[in-house]
Amino acid sequence: MIDSHCHLADDAFANDLDAVVARARTAGLERLCVILEGGNQAEAAQAERLQRLWPEVRFAVGVHPHQAHEFAADPDRAVSVVLEQVGTTPSARAIGEIGLDYHYDFSPRDVQQAVFRGQVRLARELHKPVVIHTREADDDTLRILREEGGGEVRGVLHCFTGTLALAEAGLELGFSISIAGIITFPKAAALRETVRRVPLDRVLTETDSPFLAPVPHRGKRNEPAFVGRVVETLAELFGVDRSEMARRTAANFHTLFRP
Ligand code: NI
Numbered sequence: 037m038i039d040s041h042c043h044l045a046d047d048a049f050a051n052d053l054d055a056v057v058a059r060a061r062t063a064g065l066e067r068l069c070v071i072l073e074g075g076n077q078a079e080a081a082q083a084e085r086l087q088r089l090w091p092e093v094r095f096a097v098g099v100h101p102h103q104a105h106e107f108a109a110d111p112d113r114a115v116s117v118v119l120e121q122v123g124t125t126p127s128a129r130a131i132g133e134i135g136l137d138y139h140y141d142f143s144p145r146d147v148q149q150a151v152f153r154g155q156v157r158l159a160r161e162l163h164k165p166v167v168i169h170t171r172e173a174d175d176d177t178l179r180i181l182r183e184e185g186g187g188e189v190r191g192v193l194h195c196f197t198g199t200l201a202l203a204e205a206g207l208e209l210g211f212s213i214s215i216a217g218i219i220t221f222p223k224a225a226a227l228r229e230t231v232r233r234v235p236l237d238r239v240l241t242e243t244d245s246p247f248l249a250p251v252p253h254r255g256k257r258n259e260p261a262f263v264g265r266v267v268e269t270l271a272e273l274f275g276v277d278r279s280e281m282a283r284r285t286a287a288n289f290h291t292l293f294r295p
Pocket of ligand 1: 041043071133244
């Protein structure tokens, strides 16, 4: 099993990182991709700790749309910060999470777009995949991916909760769709219907820890060990057994993020 998206460098795990990693390994996770906020020194230090604890851990580095406002005066600086950090993080495999969030609008939309655009361009230059966060911004997200990706940039729509139209547009761009614990929620019937229509070779699994704990852990801090609930729910949805789903989604991850 794989957790393709978690925030283990977050403060929420600072006090018991060893135990969280131990539980993930016991649960049968073979690899994680940990999302790092570009330029965040505290997270970078915790990332080094993680790498020592578990050499199999991989990283994505990016400036999140919520954080984009820090670069309002000079969006290009977001790109240099990410480029530098990718260079000093040997296990960095992706640029992310990056994208647009018009739900919270924590950063002005033109700044979000400039910062996002620059990072997609960077991913294209570095031949690295992107991890996309998009909320209530589907059209602009897809437009920028098309304009800057030029058909070359691959990646993943993370914590997918969108429409079938968004899933189809992402698939057409060559993207994968990553499913988090929301798929286990009783009210997520529409999402389960959409996900059922995604080809199995484009499905990834994630927790988005410490957020969004799946049933039956809802309301608690989420952690990578809980990704098994996502795998089980997907297995039921696609009518394959749990080990087969774990194997398939792990293979999809390795294809996209390379070893
Ligand atoms: Ni995230």
